[in-house]
Amino acid sequence: MSITVTPAAGTDLRGYVDALAPRQGVWIDGRGAAAQGDGTFAVTDPATGTVIAEIADGQVADALAAVDAAARALPGWAATAARERSEALRRAFALMIASTEQLAALISWENGKSLADARSEVVYAAEFFRWFAEEAVRTEGEYGPSPAGGTRTVVTHKPVGVAALITPWNFPAAMATRKIAPALAAGCTVVLKPAGETPLTALAIAKILTEAGVPDGVVNVVPTKSSSTVVTAWLEDPRVRKISFTGSTPVGRILLKQAADRVVNSSMELGGNAPFVVGPDADVDAAVAGAMIAKLRNGGQACTAANRFYVHADVVEEFTEKFGAAVAALTVGPAFAEGTEIGPLISAKAVAGVAALVDGAVAAGARVTHRAELPAATDGGYFYAPTVLRDVPADAEILRTEIFGPVAPIATWHDDAELVELVNDTEFGLAAYVYSRDLKWAMQTAEKIEAGMVGVNRGVVSDPATPFGGVKQSGLGREGAREGIREFQETQYLSVDWS
Known part of the structure; x- marks a missing residue:
């Protein structure tokens, strides 16, 4: 090329x-x-x-x-x-x-x-x-x-x-x-x-x-x-x-x-391991739009990237279908190819690491619901297809490790106590995202999350005018x-x- x-x-x-x-x-x-x-x-x-x-x-x-x-x-x-x-x-x-x-x-x-x-x-x-x-x-x-x-x-x-x-x-x-x-x-x-x-x-x-x-x-x-x-x-x-x-x-x-x-x-x-929380009353279309940014900016190679998705049982089917369709429609290719939205990962080692996490999750019971197409000819490039996973077990390695790639693992939650326990069960605490039409619930949930930065109804937290940083091992x-x-x-x- x-x-x-x-x-x-x-x-x-x-x-x-x-x-x-x-x-x-x-x-x-x-x-x-x-x-x-x-x-x-x-x-x-x-x-x-x-x-x-x-x-x-x-x-x-x-x-x-x-x-x-x-x-x-x-x-x-x-x-x-x-x-x-x-x-x-x-x-x-x-x-x-x-x-x-x-x-x-x-x-x-x-x-x-x-x-x-x-x-x-x-x-x-x-x-x-x-x-x-x-x-x-x-x-x-x-x-x-x-x-x-x-x-x-x-x-x-x-x-x-x-x-x-x-x-x-x-x-x-x-x-x-x-x-x-x-x-x-x-x-x-x-x-x-x-x-x-x-x-x-x-x-x-x-x-x-x-x-x-x-x-x-x-x-x-x-x-x-x-x-x-x-x-x-x-x-x-x-x-x-x-x-x-x-x-x-x-x-x-x-x-x-x-x-x-x-x-x-x-x-x-x-490092980070950002949770992306979708509440039961969330505007699903807005959550999908935010997820596309939070997960896929820079191909998922960001410390603030949404790393694990916790979607309430009431909206998990709708969110998965709409988010998955948007991910599957992405154009993957070299930066200078017309229409490219997602480029390669940084190295062959990075591709192997992401693939191993996905394979491990699938072996543990997760399933691939949506996946974008790779370019027909990659010319030796380090490409990985953007992927959505469902039914990811709570103890899967992919939920505990910074993925640093275009993969979105989705887990389902049912009650607030369970949600807080899931999102805080990590040594990292850099960023998090919460979507809900109920701003009081979203703010209360955000305050319970052990993270230095929380995006409430938005998929970006970075701004030169705001204090960027994390807690715990972040x-x-x-x-x-x-x-x-x-x-x-x-x-x-x-x-x-x-x-």
Whole structure:
């Protein structure tokens, strides 16, 4: 299959990638360089398995050079007026929006998601620059007399310092900007390790920030296939004062253990197992529309994706039929094929994992009710057909594991006590969704769910203006909103003698 961008995308994708100079993809001090030892690794197209580009394979020496640059830039950037930091972020927002088609095509190529999904991601990702441009100038502090008298108390917030950011492949633009924007707004400098599957998007964003006027050394990017050694080097460096990680819970646990050795300030956005609850009086058509977004955005490869569906017995037949029909009608294919709604999964390993979960559920008694068609020729791509399962046993592995694919397992519930027990029977607590015409019941149910975010009668919870994060094994801290900038600040108070 030839890779060409549709006329709607309006960009020379090959030329855009070449202009990024990926072989000089270690981005330090505002310029690209080859990795130490000149090593590279391949970035591949999940739709075909073919190589898109060879990118610099950063090593420990590169990681430490990135910290050198970030540490040198820190005093100047921290002292830069908040208004100047704000204006740089605002320019980055405008540049990203102007580059929507190029960035969306790039994301689709290295990640596999549909162009529609990729365009939505670019707009969402850019919004973090705009939101935190506004937050950068909303400085807050406290001043007042102490209760005992004789002193005045001044409370202020300072940048935590050099921040190490580790981002995943599923939203390569949004996960980068969701961390970079608040860090820069707070006055921190950063070193970023993007996922090995999608490093080109991170490189493009770094160049946009430089074009926006962010000083050299403030943002540094080290693509690598040696993730653990690079991140360990950062966590062992006393100049690195913050780690912000988005990824799996098992990796998050490892990083927290490493961070504990130096008591590094840590934010963790980890795995999810989101329940999608449909009440007995729900507007089924609205629930189906929400389910299509909550389950199938990015092909189900999202930590907030609806992972398990709990549908009341009164509406389970209607919901299954309507939702299943919508899933079966989806067009699956490469991002650049006309009409594609669902692209490939990220790798052959991902396909095998999803298939194993479905096979296990069927063996345990579930049945496949609906399934979309795969393209006639996949050209070596990593495709899995969107699938709906019914009668999934409560103890099935597919209900306990983050699927990260386009599969919707449906279980039936009968009473409220049973529902709450089912939805909370998981170590995860990131997102959840509740549909009901009875808003009081929906809100009461949402409050009983152990999750950091709940969508009530809507299939999307992500918004730069809201605190994104989970409870239990789904992480620590919040991204977005005012909380997002606080994650990159330390609180300091001054006690002033007033006698």
